[in-house]
Amino acid sequence: xxxxxxxxxxxxxxxxxxxxxxxxxxxxxxxxxxxxxxxxxxxxxxxxxxxxxxxxxxxxxxxxxxxxxxxxxxxxxxxxxxxxxxxxxxxxxxxxxxxxxxxxxxxxxxxxxxxxxxxxxxxxxxxxxxxxxxxxxxxxxxxxxxxxxxxxxxxxxxxxxxxxxxxxxxxxxxxxxxxxxxxxxxxxxxxxxxxxxxxxxxxxxxxxxxxxxxxxxxxxxxxxxxxxxxxxxxxxxxxxxxxxxxxxxxxxxxxxxxxxxxxxxxxxxxxxxxxxxxxxxxxxxxxxxxxxxxxxxxxxxxxxxxxxxxxxxxxxxxxxxxxxxxxxxxxxxxxxxxxxxxxxxxxxxxxxxxxxxxxxxxxxxxxxxxxxxxxxxxxxxxxxxxxxxxxxxxxxxxxxxxxxxx
Numbered sequence: 572x573x574x575x576x577x578x579x580x581x582x583x584x585x586x587x588x589x590x591x592x593x594x595x596x597x598x599x600x601x602x603x604x605x606x607x608x609x610x611x612x613x614x615x616x617x618x619x620x621x622x623x624x625x626x627x628x629x630x631x632x633x634x635x636x637x638x639x640x641x642x643x644x645x646x647x648x649x650x651x652x653x654x655x656x657x658x659x660x661x662x663x664x665x666x667x668x669x670x671x672x673x674x675x676x677x678x679x680x681x682x683x684x685x686x687x688x689x690x691x692x693x694x695x696x697x698x699x700x701x702x703x704x705x706x707x708x709x710x711x712x713x714x715x716x717x718x719x720x721x722x723x724x725x726x727x728x729x730x731x732x733x734x735x736x737x738x739x740x741x742x743x744x745x746x747x748x749x750x751x752x753x754x755x756x757x758x759x760x761x762x763x764x765x766x767x768x769x770x771x772x773x774x775x776x777x778x779x780x781x782x783x784x785x786x787x788x789x790x791x792x793x794x795x796x797x798x799x800x801x802x803x804x805x806x807x808x809x810x811x812x813x814x815x816x817x818x819x820x821x822x823x824x825x826x827x828x829x830x831x832x833x834x835x836x837x838x839x840x841x842x843x844x845x846x847x848x849x850x851x852x853x854x855x856x857x858x859x860x861x862x863x864x865x866x867x868x869x870x871x872x873x874x875x876x877x878x879x880x881x882x883x884x885x886x887x888x889x890x891x892x893x894x895x896x897x898x899x900x901x902x903x904x905x906x907x908x909x910x911x912x913x914x915x916x917x918x919x920x921x922x923x924x925x926x927x928x929x930x931x932x933x934x935x936x937x938x939x940x941x942x943x944x945x946x947x948x949x950x951x952x953x954x955x956x957x958x959x960x961x962x963x964x965x966x967x968x969x970x971x972x973x974x975x976x977x
Contacts, residue, residue: 580707593611596610605934607935608955609955611954618816619866621863621866638844639845644851646850649665650857651823652665652668659778661801666828667825668831673811677807677808677809677822677824678705678777679705681824685830687710688711689711689738690740691736693715693735694714694715697944698715698748714734715944718753720892720905725759726755731766739770740771742773742775744776745777746778746790746898747783749780750940750945750950752894753897754788757791764796773804778807779808780899783813794826803827806823807823812900821845874954881960884967885904900952900953903940903948903949903950906922907947909971912976913976914974918977923939923941929966937949
């Protein structure tokens with residue numbers, strides 16, 4: 572008898588489109604192709620030297636080679652508490668905070684712990700590729716509220732209200748957003764939280780890009796709005812994006828003890844804990860000494876400059892439109908008016924085909940908008956050097972210049 576996967580839920584889960592595109596770009600580059608990777612969802616900067624020094628100083632200690640408490644080291648938990656009070660303006664007890672294996676790990680734990688079969692989870696599209704698959708893995712059903720470029724990817728509160736049913740058990744918020752970079756103002760987030768007041772609906776607030784904001788945008792954290800909001804919100808963050816620590820794999824979760832205890836139980840049976848040395852480095856980063864903040868500010872300034880460059884280059888391509896992102900390090904290019912199209916006699920039906928052709932023919936890696944439930948778009952990351960961005964847009968301009976209507 573042939574072996575098979577005895578897990579029907581896997582039929583509903585797809586490989587990560589962002590990781591797949593990045594892997595394909597790296598494979599082509601390894602073969603010698605002159606690939607320009609504008610698909611990466613991680614900083615192109617090294618981890619700041621001061622954080623590396625903090626890790627090096629203790630890496631010989633036995634405790635850095637051992638399991639830690641599944642909740643996290645005392646040092647990291649304390650650093651998280653201080654950060655959340657300082658920046659989110661929310662006081663958390665140590666029992667309400669959890670260190671995880673990456674921010675993705677925090678999201679998986681929260682979704683698995685809080686929803687299940689028969690439940691509905693509201694997502695705002697375009698959304699990060701992993702949200703919907705994590706919801707399906709938990710046996711729950713994603714319910715999508717679409718946002719539009721014309722509205723700055725801000726949510727329609729009427730559409731959100733219409734999406735709420737008696738089956739709704741969770742809402743996932745992500746501001747600043749991946750893939751659009753849209754930041755939602757406090758008034759919008761308050762309106763969403765007010766609609767949920769008094770219900771049994773959990774909120775996950777993914778704030779991983781909270782420090783990467785531009786043009787005076789002010790980040791708001793929903794858990795800080797009221798006792799009701801704090802009591803239903805699981806804050807999710809980490810050190811990956813702002814501190815250029817993606818490979819260290821340390822995430823942060825904070826919320827009501829009921830939720831965090833359930834997440835802790837799951838973590839104890841799954842990954843146990845994040846790596847001890849990585850937790851030490853993360854604690855140093857989160858304490859935000861002057862040297863850490865100088866590095867963060869320098870990276871943010873570089874992103875801001877690149878953001879301006881990408882917007883100028885993108886908007887110079889006929890038919891390409893781009894919302895100026897309030898945060899993160901992505902621009903979501905709306906190329907819908909150019910599709911379907913034809914280049915070199917071959918038809919390009921949609922953004923999926925377009926992203927594939929760009930990589931295969933001009934060796935420019937982007938991510939198709941359909942992966943984020945944003946068809947007709949391409950996500951471009953400006954976590955790349957200005958030279959790479961300029962070369963990439965030279966190739967994009969050439970491609971679109973040769974693209975005719977189908």
